[in-house]
Every structure is written in structure tokens, then in C-alpha cells.
Amino acid sequence: xxxxxxxxxxxxxxxxxxxxxxxxxxxxxxxxxxxxxxxxxxxxxxxxxxxxxxxxxxxxxxxxxxxxxxxxxxxxxxxxxxxxxxxxxxxxxxxxxxxxxxxxxxxxxxxxxxxxxxxxxxxxxxxxxxxxxxxxxxxxxxxxxxxxxxxxxxxxxxxxxxxxxxxxxxxxxxxxxxxxxxxxxxxxxxxxxxxxxxxxxxxxxxxxxxxxxxxxxxxxxxxxxxxxxxxxxxxxxxxxxxxx
Amino acid sequence: xxxxxxxxxxxxxxxxxxxxxxxxxxxxxxxxxxxxxxxxxxxxxxxxxxxxxxxxxxxxxxxxxxxxxxxxxxxxxxxxxxxxxxxxxxxxx
Numbered sequence: 001x002x003x004x005x006x007x008x009x010x011x012x013x014x015x016x017x018x019x020x021x022x023x024x025x026x027x028x029x030x031x032x033x034x035x036x037x038x039x040x041x042x043x044x045x046x047x048x049x050x051x052x053x054x055x056x057x058x059x060x061x062x063x064x065x066x067x068x069x070x071x072x073x074x075x076x077x078x079x080x081x082x083x084x085x086x087x088x089x090x091x092x093x094x095x096x097x098x099x100x101x102x103x104x105x106x107x108x109x110x111x112x113x114x115x116x117x118x119x120x121x122x123x124x125x126x127x128x129x130x131x132x133x134x135x136x137x138x139x140x141x142x143x144x145x146x147x148x149x150x151x152x153x154x155x156x157x158x159x160x161x162x163x164x165x166x167x168x169x170x171x172x173x174x175x176x177x178x179x180x181x182x183x184x185x186x187x188x189x190x191x192x193x194x195x196x197x198x199x200x201x202x203x204x205x206x207x208x209x210x211x212x213x214x215x216x217x218x219x220x221x222x223x224x225x226x227x228x229x230x231x232x233x234x235x236x237x238x239x240x241x242x243x244x
Numbered sequence: 245x246x247x248x249x250x251x252x253x254x255x256x257x258x259x260x261x262x263x264x265x266x267x268x269x270x271x272x273x274x275x276x277x278x279x280x281x282x283x284x285x286x287x288x289x290x291x292x293x294x295x296x297x298x299x300x301x302x303x304x305x306x307x308x309x310x311x312x313x314x315x316x317x318x319x320x321x322x323x324x325x326x327x328x329x330x331x332x333x334x335x336x337x
Contacts, residue, residue: 055251056264057282157318160289160318161318161321161322161325162322164290164293164294164318164322165290165322165323165325165326166296167293167297168289168293168294168319168322169289169328171289172286172288172293172326174300175285175288175289176282176285227282234333
């Protein structure tokens with residue numbers, strides 16, 4: 001095992017090199033763990049909903065818990081109009097959650113600790129929310145940049161600020177998830193390294209920290225998935241219910 | 245199914261729980277913690293986006309370094325507005 005705490009974030013190729021039109025499309029360890037997360041979700045939900053009992057078993061109960069959690073989140077933050085987008089937010093939440101959680105397993109790879117992954121997710125949300133906004137409201141959606149009750153003199157300034165604020169959404173969304181995951185995993189690795197280098201006598205303190213941090217990281221993994229999903233709901237709310 | 249009545253009362257309790265607001269409370273601390281994580285990046289992202297826009301516009305119009313300075317401050321204002329909005333949302337809930 002490498003002692004370099006950043007070594008865990010290395011992306012390397014698994015299997016043959018695939019190169020299509022100058023773009024490297026090889027299967028990497030990152031793709032492998034994305035696939036594992038996605039397959040885990042599919043298998044879990046398939047098994048959980050195979051036997052639909054009135055009194056649910058443990059597996060079905062867990063699935064229903066997730067369903068209720070997301071359904072409640074959507075109706076609380078974005079209202080009933082956002083109901084059609086439930087599948088999107090549910091899969092988004094489950095994917096981020098599973099990627100974070102799979103990353104907590106030893107010897108695994110944390111997909112969400114790479115900014116390109118989170119940025120693509122965030123950009124996808126940003127573009128689709130903007131698209132939904134224009135689809136529902138047409139050019140009236142541009143009113144989101146022009147808050148009401150502002151003096152005419154200040155209007156150009158405020159509009160520019162609003163546009164910057166709007167454009168900062170995908171950045172803050174992706175950076176938050178990426179930074180939290182990467183910082184947490186680096187910290188875990190650093191403390192793990194301390195245990196080895198301090199040996200049997202001094203290694204107990206960092207080991208205690210390591211255990212505590214693992215608990216914290218699991219909390220962060222859940223929380224970041226939650227924040228990711230709830231912010232998507234909030235952005236969707238802004239797009240669906242224009243109230244400026 | 246020996247305790248059918250028992251199940252019915254349990255169902256009633258579960259249903260009333262679903263409708264009342266008391267089920268919200270368990271989520272609340274998690275929500276607040278989630279929003280606390282949010283505030284920092286909210287500010288930084290707006291400043292970064294503002295600066296990048298300024299940089300690109302500077303290259304376009306050949307006005308180095310004026311637009312990057314202006315947009316840095318505009319980005320800071322946008323960041324403060326983002327934080328205030330997030331805090332307002334937090335207070336509402």
C-alpha cells in the first residue's frame with residue numbers, strides 16, 4: 001500500500017485501451033465503481049420490490065424508507081408541481097449516496113472525489129433545470145434575473161449580479177460534493193498512515209481518530225448526497241414556481 | 245394474522261404520524277447540518293465564477309485588468325447574496 005495519501009485518487013485503465021476519435025474512452029477503475037454503485041442500486045431495488053407485501057420485510061421497508069424520504073423532500077421543497085421529476089431526483093440521490101458509500105469500503109475508489117464527475121452531474125442538473133424553466137415559462141423565465149422592486153438605476157448592476165449568482169450554482173454544487181469527499185478521504189488516509197508510522201506504542205491515538213473519522217465520513221457521505229438532492233429540488237422549485 | 249386488531253391500531257398510529265408535523269423533527273438537525281456545509285462553497289463559487297467571467301471578458305475586449313477587478317467585486321456581492329438567501333431559506337424551515 002502506498003503511503004501517499006493522494007494515491008487513492010489515481011484513475012487507471014482496466015482492460016484494453018479504447019480510443020474513439022481522439023477521445024480516451026477506456027474502462028477505468030472509476031467507471032468500474034460507478035458501475036458497481038449503479039448495479040447495487042438496481043439489484044437492491046429489484047430484490048426489495050420483487051415481493052410486494054402489505055407488511056413489508058426488511059428489504060422492502062428500506063426501499064420504502066428511501067422512497068418516502070425523497071418524496072417528502074420533493075413535496076416539501078418544490079411542491080406538487082415537481083412530482084413528475086421524482087425519478088430523476090431519486091436516481092440522482094441514490095447514485096451519489098451509493099458512490100459515496102461504496103467509497104467508504106476499504107480498497108475501493110470514491111467516484112465522487114473527482115471534480116469532473118460531480119461537475120458533470122451538476123452541469124446536467126443546471127442545464128436541465130434551465131431547460132425546464134424555459135419550457136414552462138418561455139422567455140418569462142428571464143425574469144429570474146430581474147428581481148422586482150429594484151430602482152431602475154440599479155437594475156443593470158443587480159441583473160449582472162443575479163446572472164453571476166445563477167451561474168455559480170453548478171460550481172458550488174459540484175465543488176461542495178467533491179471537496180467534502182476528497183478532504184475526508186485524504187484525512188482518513190493521513191491518519192491511517194500515522195498509525196503505521198507511529199507503530200504499536202504511539203499508534204493508538206491516530207487509530208482512535210481514524211475510527212471516529214470513519215463514522216464522520218459516513219455521515220458526510222449521506223449528508224452530501226442529501227444536500228445534492230435537496231439543492232436540485234430547490235433549483236427545480238425556482239424553475240417551476242417563478243415568484244420574482 | 246392473530247393480532248389483526250393490533251395491526252389496525254398500529255396502522256392508524258403510523259398514518260397519523262405521517263400526516264402530523266412531528267415526523268419532521270427527526271429530519272431537522274440533519275437538514276440544518278446540511279445547510280451549514282452549504283454556506284461556505286456558496287460564497288466561494290460566486291466569487292470564482294465572477295472572476296472567471298471577468299477574465300474571459302478581459303481577453304475578449306482587451307481591457308486588462310479592469311473587467312476582472314470589476315467582476316471580482318460583483319462576484320463577491322453575488323456570493324454574499326447567495327449566502328443571505330441560503331440563510332433565509334434555513335430560517336424559514
